[in-house]
Amino acid sequence: MFDLIIKGGTLPDGTVADIGITGDRITAMGRLEGAEAGQVIDATGDLVSPPFVDPHFHLDATLSYGLPRINASGTLLEGIGLWGELKQIVTEEEMVARALEYCDWAASMGLLAIRSHVDTCDDSLKGVAAMLEVRDKVKGYIDLQLVAFPQDGFYRDPTARDNTLRALDMGVDVVGGIPHFERTMADGAASVRELCEIAAARGLRVDMHCDESDDPMSRHIETLAYEAQRLRLQGRVAGSHLTSMHSMDNYYVSKLLPLMAEAGVAAIPNPLINIMLQGRHDTFPKRRGLTRVKEMQAQGITVGWGQDCVRDPWYSLGTADMLDVAFMGLHVAQMSSPEEMRRCFDMVTIENARILGLTDYGLHVGAVASLVVLDAGDPIEAVRLRAARLAVVSKGRVIARNPRGDATLEIAGRPGMVRRRHPVA
Numbered sequence: 001m002f003d004l005i006i007k008g009g010t011l012p013d014g015t016v017a018d019i020g021i022t023g024d025r026i027t028a029m030g031r032l033e034g035a036e037a038g039q040v041i042d043a044t045g046d047l048v049s050p051p052f053v054d055p056h057f058h059l060d061a062t063l064s065y066g067l068p069r070i071n072a073s074g075t076l077l078e079g080i081g082l083w084g085e086l087k088q089i090v091t092e093e094e095m096v097a098r099a100l101e102y103c104d105w106a107a108s109m110g111l112l113a114i115r116s117h118v119d120t121c122d123d124s125l126k127g128v129a130a131m132l133e134v135r136d137k138v139k140g141y142i143d144l145q146l147v148a149f150p151q152d153g154f155y156r157d158p159t160a161r162d163n164t165l166r167a168l169d170m171g172v173d174v175v176g177g178i179p180h181f182e183r184t185m186a187d188g189a190a191s192v193r194e195l196c197e198i199a200a201a202r203g204l205r206v207d208m209h210c211d212e213s214d215d216p217m218s219r220h221i222e223t224l225a226y227e228a229q230r231l232r233l234q235g236r237v238a239g240s241h242l243t244s245m246h247s248m249d250n251y252y253v254s255k256l257l258p259l260m261a262e263a264g265v266a267a268i269p270n271p272l273i274n275i276m277l278q279g280r281h282d283t284f285p286k287r288r289g290l291t292r293v294k295e296m297q298a299q300g301i302t303v304g305w306g307q308d309c310v311r312d313p314w315y316s317l318g319t320a321d322m323l324d325v326a327f328m329g330l331h332v333a334q335m336s337s338p339e340e341m342r343r344c345f346d347m348v349t350i351e352n353a354r355i356l357g358l359t360d361y362g363l364h365v366g367a368v369a370s371l372v373v374l375d376a377g378d379p380i381e382a383v384r385l386r387a388a389r390l391a392v393v394s395k396g397r398v399i400a401r402n403p404r405g406d407a408t409l410e411i412a413g414r415p416g417m418v419r420r421r422h423p424v425a
């Protein structure tokens with residue numbers, strides 16, 4: 001007797017299996033013919049995946065688009081300035097309300113684990129308090145991991161260092177940074193060193209905004225890899241964005257990538273936001289704004305797609321859909337072979353789960369019973385369609401049901417249902 005059975009779904013690897021759930025765990029996989037359950041979801045012909053994971057987000061800023069004004073230049077730097085104005089006037093209650101609304105969007109999209117950077121450059125730390133409250137409020141259905149993020153510079157902002165340490169004392173999970181925003185390259189490198197030492201001393205993970213610029217000489221990822229190696233933080237460090245790598249010298253990159261692999265440093269490109277923000281100082285040719293994704297993967301470096309922003313000072317669109325992120329990443333990184341398209345799906349599920357260090361994630365007996373039923377036949381089709389989430393299960397509970405994405409056609413002479421699903425012949 002199970003609490004819930006997901007019947008007949010196709011797993012991302014193409015096998016067909018029933019999934020038996022008891023409490024908050026998967027307790028059986030395979031053919032569960034005749035088994036009884038409190039609830040059964042028929043997923044025959046549909047893709048059943050472990051939940052989506054977003055390794056890079058800003059929940060303290062989300063859904064604030066237009067407050068107090070929009071980003072006219074569309075640049076990262078104006079966005080930072082705009083957020084600087086907004087964080088003076090926003091209240092803790094408003095931040096909590098917006099973040100919870102976003103978490104509702106995420107839950108409905110099967111996005112059940114989020115790593116969110118929280119700004120630690122406000123002396124009141126109201127954003128940190130707000131996000132800790134949200135982490136607690138959503139813990140029954142979303143795993144929220146918070147990163148202490150000195151947005152205005154760990155050294156450049158006079159109180160950021162103290163405030164970042166206070167945020168970690170308050171229970172923030174991960175150590176962040178923004179070395180390319182410090183006053184000099186030397187200060188940036190020093191910030192990477194000190195922040196990694198703080199993480200090592202506290203047994204925490206590291207995730208830094210790193211080299212988010214079009215400057216080919218911005219090389220903080222080199223320092224981050226060095227410190228990960230020196231402090232034995234392998235597998236616990238991620239560099240977010242790494243956009244400068246698109247313009248680095250090829251010879252230098254041929255040395256850098258093996259060093260990143262050796263240091264176990266993961267990469268988190270954010271294709272929606274960086275195709276929008278980068279290259280704004282270019283005329284033509286105009287750079288694509290994305291780091292070297294396939295080249296890093298070829299070296300064995302873990303790479304996961306992040307969303308970064310939804311309706312905030314940096315990005316005006318977004319729906320909490322990690323398939324949108326995978327879709328954009330697939331295009332900008334030119335990941336067009338079947339293997340590469342398939343990998344883009346993994347990059348918003350299992351690869352991101354690895355970056356967050358999620359335990360008991362996945363579809364296997366003993367794993368936490370969190371999954372999403374998609375209106376698609378396989379992972380590539382899921383990316384192509386940004387497929388409807390037919391059902392979302394979190395920790396054993398069905399938390400969302402969505403309709404199929406089919407349209408009813410009313411053209412004279414040939415009315416009927418339009419199915420956008422199109423299996424490989």
Ligand SMILES: [Zn+2]
Binds near residue numbers: 056057058117209308
């Ligand atoms: Zn970010």
